[in-house]
Amino acid sequence: MALSRGAQTRLKDALFHITTPIFYPNAKPHLGHLYSSLLCDVSSRWRAMQGYNTLFTTGTDEHGLKIQNASEKNGYSNPKQFVDVLYREFVKLDQMANIGYTRFIRTTDEDHIRAVRELWNRCWERGYIYKGEHEGWYSISDECFYPESKVVQLQDNGQELPVGSLKIREDEKFINIETRNEVVYHSESNYFFKLSSFQTKLLEFLETENPHFIYPPSRRDQIVNELRDSKLRDLSISRPSSRIKWGIDVPQDPSQKIYVWFDALCNYLSSVGGLQAILSNSQVSVKHTFTNQLEKPRDLWANTTHVIGKDIAKFHTIYWPSFLMAAGVPLPKKVVVHGHWLSGGIKMSKSIGNVVDPLDMISHYECDPVRWYLLENSHIEADGDFREERLHATREQIVSKWGNLLNRCCSNRFSISRAVETFAGQAATPEDNAKILAGHEVQESYLELVQLVKVLPELYSVHMQQLETRAALKLLWDVIGKANVFVQVSTPWLKSGKEQDLIIFTAIEIVRLTSILAQPIIPTLSNAFLDRIGVDKDSRDLSCTHLGADLLYGKGSNDKAREVPIKKVKFRGTT
CATH class of the missing domain: 3.40.50.620 (HUPs)
Structure with missing residues (x-):
């Protein structure tokens, strides 16, 4: 890259x-x-x-x-x-x-x-590990102990009873209320870590010294509240080798394995x-x-x-x-x-x-559409909900919106290389260029699109820095959508000369810029788009994400029989 x-x-x-x-x-x-x-x-x-x-x-x-x-x-x-x-x-x-x-x-x-x-x-050596006896509720699935306050007996009818007053029998099922995984009660000799020594230090660190250590803030608040409300207990950090044979030996005691x-x-x-x-x-x-x-x-x-x-x-x-x-x-x-x-x-x-x-x-819908779908349909703070029909629809949208914009510009009716040669790197203002276009609606569409592209890289970067991928991809869809509208209202197939070239230049620039920005999201497909219009490998970086930054691409892009970067596939799931 x-x-x-x-x-x-x-x-x-x-x-x-x-x-x-x-x-x-x-x-x-x-x-x-x-x-x-x-x-x-x-x-x-x-x-x-x-x-x-x-x-x-x-x-x-x-x-x-x-x-x-x-x-x-x-x-x-x-x-x-x-x-x-x-x-x-x-x-x-x-x-x-x-x-x-x-x-x-x-x-x-x-x-x-x-x-x-x-x-x-x-x-x-610093005195934070000691040996002691441990008894409590252990989850094999979670590989940790849970306090009795977080354990319930799960009855056959689904009712959950606190364990404090129950007589425990081996045939009964107990779960912890955090992960809902099964727990069993037993006691053993372990090495302990003095976790209780760090309650105040952790709170000071998360609240004062580095409040941005946990992201997003809602997750930090959950941890801080847990530290405020519940006293940390020392943590068992070894297991007897008689029970767990598969692990790293405790350096001071080979009869124990490290937690x-x-x-x-x-x-x-x-x-x-x-x-x-x-x-x-x-x-x-x-x-x-x-x-x-x-x-x-x-x-x-x-x-x-x-x-x-x-x-x-x-x-x-x-x-x-x-x-x-x-x-x-x-x-x-x-x-x-x-x-x-x-x-x-x-x-x-x-x-x-x-x-x-x-x-x-991935085998059916290909790698990049799956990547795009997961990143577009998730939010860092919330659970995502996978639906195959939505994955298929996302792939179809990439083909019909982004791919179609590219294919329109690559028609043999036009010349991308001529349009780039005419308008890339020029000193004319967007307002000057707008005068080349016929009709108020077309001019307004052009100016709106140019303004959107001007702020796109910076806004996109802000979202990517925070892993707000859904918001970042919405920006790309917005500009691609408006580019398609611009092509539709400007009818380049009915125009000629500089007016046609300005329309094609503006539309293909949207393909170029969005493809560069999308490289982290869909690395293979975005580069296939850039290959299709002849963008040099050294011209796919962030310094090239403004209109007219690349003066040399487009040669051969309008030749017939060039391969389409992405094609439709059938939906093979159930709705």
């Missing part, structure tokens, strides 16, 4: 590191995994266009009881063989969805295991060289979007943004900052918390039969 020429100079030392949560490979990836990865990919690509050195990390969380149980259930001789198969499904999804990560980390990677031990030992969340969260440190590298700030080799080069880990860490789903907000905004504070490590820059994806208005479930397979959708 080409960089803005101005940005290359202005931001040559600017760093941007973005992370997905690492995903649990106990089953094939689903739409939620794709959404987290897509938000990171788009943000990374956009920052790269702005001139940042970008690092984008994702991966798989491969230890813990869920993996151990799933491995046994699926007949594998050991969990490593199981995750070696499943992690490839996540890599495959990233490849099919054109997710351009720079590091795919696995918690079975040797450098990650070293980093986990570094973090544990640092917290141990899977302590292990998994550390991947973010592993990705930038590990805890000691951050503390010493010694240079490490990092693969950026564009090149391999030496970077100081502390600088990368200071520019790190975590993108996560709302179900794991507590782990990333309470546990993780506390671990880092305990180890004396600076906190990352930001945690972005997004909603989930529903299907037909309800939570996806195999029993209901409404689970969306992202690989299946």
